Amino acid sequence: MSTEGKMKMPDIKFTKLFIDGEFVDAISGKTFETIDPRSGEVIARVAEGDMADINLAVKSAREAFDHGEWPRMSGAQRGRIMMRFADLIDEHTDELAALDAIDAGKLLSMCKIADVPGSAGNLRYYAGAADKIHGETLKMTMNYQGYTLKEPIGVVGGIIPWNFPIFMFSMKVSPALAVGCTIVLKPAEQTPLSALYCAHLAKEAGIPDGVLNVVPGFGSTAGSALASHMDVDKILFTGSTEVGRKIMEASARSNLKPLSLELGGKSPLVIFDDADVDMATNLAQIASFTNKGEICIAGSRVFVQEGIYDEFLKKAVEKAESLKVGDPFHVDTNQGPQVDKIQFQKVLSYIESGRTDGATLATGGSRCGDKGYYIQPTIFTDVKDDMMIAKDEIFGPVMSLMKFKTTEEAIERANDTKYGLAAGVVTNDINIMNQVSRSIRAGVIWVNCYLASGPDCPFGGYKMSGFGSDQGMDALDGVLKKKSIVTPIYKTPWL
Numbered sequence: 451m452s453t454e455g456k457m458k459m460p461d462i463k464f465t466k467l468f469i470d471g472e473f474v475d476a477i478s479g480k481t482f483e484t485i486d487p488r489s490g491e492v493i494a495r496v497a498e499g500d501m502a503d504i505n506l507a508v509k510s511a512r513e514a515f516d517h518g519e520w521p522r523m524s525g526a527q528r529g530r531i532m533m534r535f536a537d538l539i540d541e542h543t544d545e546l547a548a549l550d551a552i553d554a555g556k557l558l559s560m561c562k563i564a565d566v567p568g569s570a571g572n573l574r575y576y577a578g579a580a581d582k583i584h585g586e587t588l589k590m591t592m593n594y595q596g597y598t599l600k601e602p603i604g605v606v607g608g609i610i611p612w613n614f615p616i617f618m619f620s621m622k623v624s625p626a627l628a629v630g631c632t633i634v635l636k637p638a639e640q641t642p643l644s645a646l647y648c649a650h651l652a653k654e655a656g657i658p659d660g661v662l663n664v665v666p667g668f669g670s671t672a673g674s675a676l677a678s679h680m681d682v683d684k685i686l687f688t689g690s691t692e693v694g695r696k697i698m699e700a701s702a703r704s705n706l707k708p709l710s711l712e713l714g715g716k717s718p719l720v721i722f723d724d725a726d727v728d729m730a731t732n733l734a735q736i737a738s739f740t741n742k743g744e745i746c747i748a749g750s751r752v753f754v755q756e757g758i759y760d761e762f763l764k765k766a767v768e769k770a771e772s773l774k775v776g777d778p779f780h781v782d783t784n785q786g787p788q789v790d791k792i793q794f795q796k797v798l799s800y801i802e803s804g805r806t807d808g809a810t811l812a813t814g815g816s817r818c819g820d821k822g823y824y825i826q827p828t829i830f831t832d833v834k835d836d837m838m839i840a841k842d843e844i845f846g847p848v849m850s851l852m853k854f855k856t857t858e859e860a861i862e863r864a865n866d867t868k869y870g871l872a873a874g875v876v877t878n879d880i881n882i883m884n885q886v887s888r889s890i891r892a893g894v895i896w897v898n899c900y901l902a903s904g905p906d907c908p909f910g911g912y913k914m915s916g917f918g919s920d921q922g923m924d925a926l927d928g929v930l931k932k933k934s935i936v937t938p939i940y941k942t943p944w945l
């Protein structure tokens with residue numbers, strides 16, 4: 451494990467709530483610690499928003515929506531401002547990448563080449579769509595004609611997790627900004643720093659005060675207040691299925707606001723005998739270990755057909771053992787620490803449950819070093835479908851390897867989960883590819899690739915992985931309301 455050398459600390463410039471265009475203290479005056487998972491040490495104290503601050507932020511967002519210029523300017527104007535915002539994110543790549551790396555233990559190199567530019571990319575994608583929001587003409591069957599108008603839904607509440615802090619921020623904020631909504635965003639308590647920095651850049655780009663508010667705080671106070679607020683018109687959420695359920699309850703108890711819920715997953719990766727084993731091993735590693743397994747679309751149930759199973763296992767173990775676990779700021783590190791102590795202990799307890807349930811540890815299984823929240827890339831074999839490690843979302847670097855014989859068996863076992871977020875298929879046989887990709891009930895199916903995505907590729911869950919879409923034009927529909935406008939029509943030559 452590489453942790454030698456002095457730990458790098460980015461400059462922390464923004465730690466207050468961002469409400470109505472200003473950085474302010476919480477009304478209560480409270481702050482909370484954000485922790486460096488490399489060491490467990492405090493990075494900074496951040497203002498702790500709660501219900502009172504959420505109320506202020508929603509008031510500001512409401513005013514900006516009901517009377518402000520943002521929803522009333524042309525889509526082209528909004529798009530230009532969003533493009534400036536994206537350029538500013540690009541210009542501050544180094545600082546933003548360092549904030550996510552230190553707050554979440556993410557690889558600095560990945561933040562620089564993927565998370566931060568991907569976030570600017572999300573803004574640009576939706577900036578380009580801002581002046582292309584069209585309805586339909588309705589040739590009605592009676593003496594009327596009409597058209598549909600797509601209007602911004604209003605004040606949007608964003609509640610995001612800690613595994614992709616800036617990327618999640620951009621996924622929720624970009625479509626909402628493009629259509630003219632205003633936003634109150636609560637970042638995860640573990641990772642508030644990049645969202646606050648982005649709020650500062652949004653102001654510099656010219657986004658009017660009140661349009662984008664960022665209120666760090668805890669889920670049970672700030673998050674719950676946002677989900678229950680009578681003046682919030684939509685919640686965009688990513689996180690656990692358990693909290694998704696609480697948000698639905700909060701909506702049902704308050705104003706029945708619609709929701710987009712991107713929840714947990716336990717995705718299968720199905721590898722057939724005809725696959726190139728080296729490619730399959732690479733894809734399995736990407737599926738299970740990317741972002742230390744802290745990704746909702748992790749493909750951590752790896753089903754391998756019996757003909758190549760032994761060769762695959764040998765190569766998968768070699769590959770896992772070659773990964774360098776260590777300081778995410780080092781260029782040669784492949785895997786950083788889990789986000790916090792709770793997540794670290796949760797992953798280790800799943801590993802323990804795998805052992806006691808009778809799975810065989812092929813590699814890994816322990817923490818790395820004695821400081822910080824580092825865990826070895828871990829592979830279990832002899833995993834049964836009903837073991838906890840095969841059923842639950844672990845959110846850590848743990849691969850469950852399972853052998854199968856027939857395509858039908860693979861499909862049945864792949865679908866034997868309450869989740870349905872993603873899946874992967876590795877084969878050169880087009881018929882198997884078609885059969886499997888249509889049979890697995892999940893929101894995205896990757897064939898001979900994994901985690902391949904982009905702003906134009908919508909994704910959202912089946913089953914208990916949620917509903918609603920992130921990315922693509924579908925995400926715009928999530929923050930729009932469709933209105934039908936009808937007028938009588940006289941003296942028409944036909945109906």
Ligand SMILES: NC(=O)C1=CN([C@@H]2O[C@H](COP(=O)(O)OP(=O)(O)OC[C@H]3O[C@@H](n4cnc5c(N)ncnc54)[C@H](OP(=O)(O)O)[C@@H]3O)[C@@H](O)[C@H]2O)C=CC1
Nearest residue numbers: 610611637638639668669673674689690693713746843845
């Ligand atoms: N689908 C995904 O991408 C993710 C899935 N998970 C799964 O969830 C597990 C637990 O992680 P955790 O961080 O607790 O995820 P949560 O689902 O608890 O957190 C997601 C967001 O919801 C907020 N939140 C928590 N409780 C409420 C509430 N009652 N009302 C409104 N908002 C709330 C959190 O606030 P706070 O900041 O206080 O936690 C955070 O901002 C992980 O181990 C993993 O399995 C986690 C993260 C992402």
Ligand SMILES: CCCCCC/C=C/C(=O)O
Nearest residue numbers: 614688745746747903909
């Ligand atoms: C296929 C889309 C890739 C999005 C990656 C962001 C992670 C999402 C999550 O973990 O919830």
